[in-house]
Amino acid sequence: MNGPSLAIRQRSLGDLTAEFPLFPPLTRGCPKSSTDEIAYPLEVGYDYARVDPGLFDQTPGTDIARWSPLLPPLAAPTLGEGGTPLVEFEGIHFKDESRNPTWSHKDRLNRVTVSAALAAGAPGVVVASSGNHGASAAAYAARAGLRAIVLTSADSPPAVQAFARAYGARVVSVPAEARWPLLREVVDRLGYHPVSNQTVTHTGHPFGPEGYKTIAYELFLQLGQAPAAVFTPTGYAELLYGVWKGFVELKLLGLTGTTPRMFACEPAADGPHARALATGAPAAIVETFPSAAYGIAGPVGGHRGVLAVRDSGGEAVLVTDEEMRLAQRDLAGQGLWQELSGAAGVAGYRKLRREFGGPVVCVGTSSGFKDLGVGAQTYPVLEHPTLDDLRA
Template identity: 80%
Template sequence: MNGPSLALRQRSLGDLSAEFPLFPPLTRGCPKTSTAELAYPLEVVYDYAKVDRDLFTGPPGPDIARWSPLLPPLDAPTLGEGGTPLITFGDVHIKDESRNPTWSHKDRLNRVAVSAAVASGAPGVVVASSGNHGASAAAYAARAGLPAIVLASADSPPAVQAFVRSYGAKVVSVPVEARWPLLRQVVDELGYHPVSNQTATHTGHPFGPEGYKTIAYELFLQLGTVPAAVFTPTGYAELLYGVWKGFAELRLLGVADRTPRMFSCETAAGGPHAKALATGAPAAVVGLGPTDAYGVACSVGGHRGVAAVRDSGGDPVLVTDEDLRLAQRDLARAGLWQELSGAAGLAGYRRLRRDFDGPVVCIATSSGFKDVGVATERHPALEEPTLEDLIP
């Protein structure tokens, strides 16, 4: 540990003067600035004057408590999240978040969000998720000794559902439109702590993106500088915003003199953040077409992603399933097997076709084992294999 949390309070991204105590976490958006059609998320404010700049020296390490002064209180035990490798891949760097305990970036969020559940005295954790988020929340809840309810869609990959159940979570497959009313009912009637969105446009857990800031801190130490650009797989944009905020804090603290340009990499089947940025709206909701990239297939956007791209001077990038499959294949052939959605950062960089004056980082978010259709194809044994059969 590097000292106690210096978190002070929550504030609205809709109006930075709208502030609230640190607890309880406002999991239904800002009560002052939100409307029925547009919900503004909250973020955590810290006592930056007390942050020791020596915090940003030395190796990152596999436990985000390494950065505890700049995180909300970490009352849930670690599973060893963070400290993931940065791997050179051609002309970019890949930040491989599949190396986290449940093989995705979501472990950083859930260490923080489940800590909030513990600190709040909640009897359990509830999440609406068909993939990485549900598995991660179930694992961190189990580690903290809390029961978890996971509301999954009926068409979520069976391997992922089995993964979630292995942690002892109650996994219930329900129609997509039923997930949010059920989530609210569990929160309101059972008192479970929600780690999923409950609002018309996305707000999610106010503490969640704070866990993602640690990616920015690690990148700064691993590169020895601030990258020129960061390409991030984007669903609800909590990851995108968290990484952006981490770099903004490094500049605020005088540790770095600049911030990177942030690029949201969304599936072309949806793209709510791209729509919001194109129209000047604070957030948007769009129709969602067919895509196998279920991890970033979101029709509902939020203000976090809009703010990160806009304030950093970045851009939204829409990628097709074909773009994603090509990036996924090329990463795998370099030893990095990613879920289709997890390859969106590299796919976005390739789709944009832009040069940058400095290092470029593509975040890869999740193991390929979580993809749709994994382990369903069988390859029959060869009865009399020859040497020619063995040649790649």
């Protein structure tokens, strides 16, 4: 540990003058600035004047509690999240978040949100998820001695459902449109702590992106500087915003003079953040079309991603399933197997192919084991194999 949390408040991203106590986490967005059409998320504010500059005189390692002064209070025990490798790939740097305990970036978020559930005295956590988030929340809840309910869709990968069940979670498949009303009922009637979105546009848990900030801290130490550009797979943009906020804090603390341009890499089948940025809206809901990148595909965007891209001078990049599959294949050819969604950052970088005047980082979010159809393929068996068979 590096000292107690210096978190002091929640602040609305829709009205920066609207501030609230740190607890309870306002999981249904800002009650002052949100409307029926747009929900504004909150972020956590800190007493930055009390941050010891020596906090960053360390090497990256597992357990994000190494950054505890710049995180909300961490009541939940660690599973060894963080400290993921930075691998060179095609002249850029690939931050491989599949090396976390449940093989995805969501472990950073759930260490923080499950801590909030413990602080609230909740009997458990509830999450609406078809993939990484549900499995990660189940694991961290189990480690903390809490129950977990995972509301998933019927077409989510069976292997991922089994992953969540292995941690003792109650996994329930329901129609997509029923997940969020049922989640709210679990929160209101059973007192479970929600660790996924409950609002018309995305707000999510106000503490969640704080866990993702630690990716920025690690990148700063791994590179010895802030990168020039960061490309992230983007669904609800909590990851994108968290990484951006981490670099903003590093500049605020005087540790770097620059911040990277942030690129939101979304499936071409939807792209709510691209729509919001193109129209000047604070957030957008769009029509969606089928995509195999189920981890980031969806019609609902949020204000966090719009802020991160706009304020950093970045862009939203729409990538097709084919572009992600090519990036996924080439990453695997270098020993980096990502699920299709996890390859969106590399696909987005390849689509732009620009010079940024400094290091470029693409974040990979999750293991290829979690993709649709993995494990369902069958392969021929050589009953009496010969060397000629192998050559063939």
